[in-house]
Amino acid sequence: MTIDRAEMCRRVSVGRxxxxxxxxxxxxxxxxxxxxxxxxxxxxxxxxxxxxxxxxMGVNQDGVAVILDLIDQIHGLRQALRGLSTAVAVQDLPVRQRIWSDAATHPLGRRRADCTLPPARRSRTTM
Structure with a gap:
């Protein structure tokens, strides 16, 4: 569904x-x-x-621009991570285990000591 400029202004309560x-x-x-x-x-x-x-909130124009840019970056990263997660999920179990093991032990990827393999998902080859 799309709306025009007048409806946008009305819904957001801002002037043209x-x-x-x-x-x-x-x-x-x-x-x-x-x-x-x-x-x-x-x-x-x-x-x-x-x-x-x-x-x-009283954020100035430069601040709004920075915040919007950061939000856009976060959305882009989330989309990329979803794609990566999907690519990992369709791999065979040994490949998934290696990836999760490497991620758990890599200094930049380690966030906590108890990284565990997520629940197994069926690969495309077994469907």
Whole structure:
């Protein structure tokens, strides 16, 4: 579902000028289809965050830009980790065990001493 600029302003409780500044700053990506800017629910949530940061939380423009950049990086990392996790999960048990063992003993990967192998998942070859 997509919404137009007027609906976005109404749902987020911001003026058109504020929304336009956020678009120009690159904080909100406004896909332009058929000459009409349409926003998604994700865009609405992002705009609400920007509104809260710049408003009640008192974060300045540079701070908002940094926070949004960090959030975008976190989302990218989560997506990459999901892909990696999926790739590991479809490997045969010995390969998964080696990966988890190496991760548990590697100085940069070790977060706690009791790293254990997660529950076994069926590989594609056994399905």
């Amino acid at each position: 000028r504020s929304l336009q500044r956020w678009i120009e700053a690159g904080w909100i990506h406004a896909p332009d289809g058929d000459g009409v800017i349409a926003f998604s629910e994700v865009d609405v949530a992002r705009a609400e965050l920007i509104r809260d940061l710049a408003g009640p």
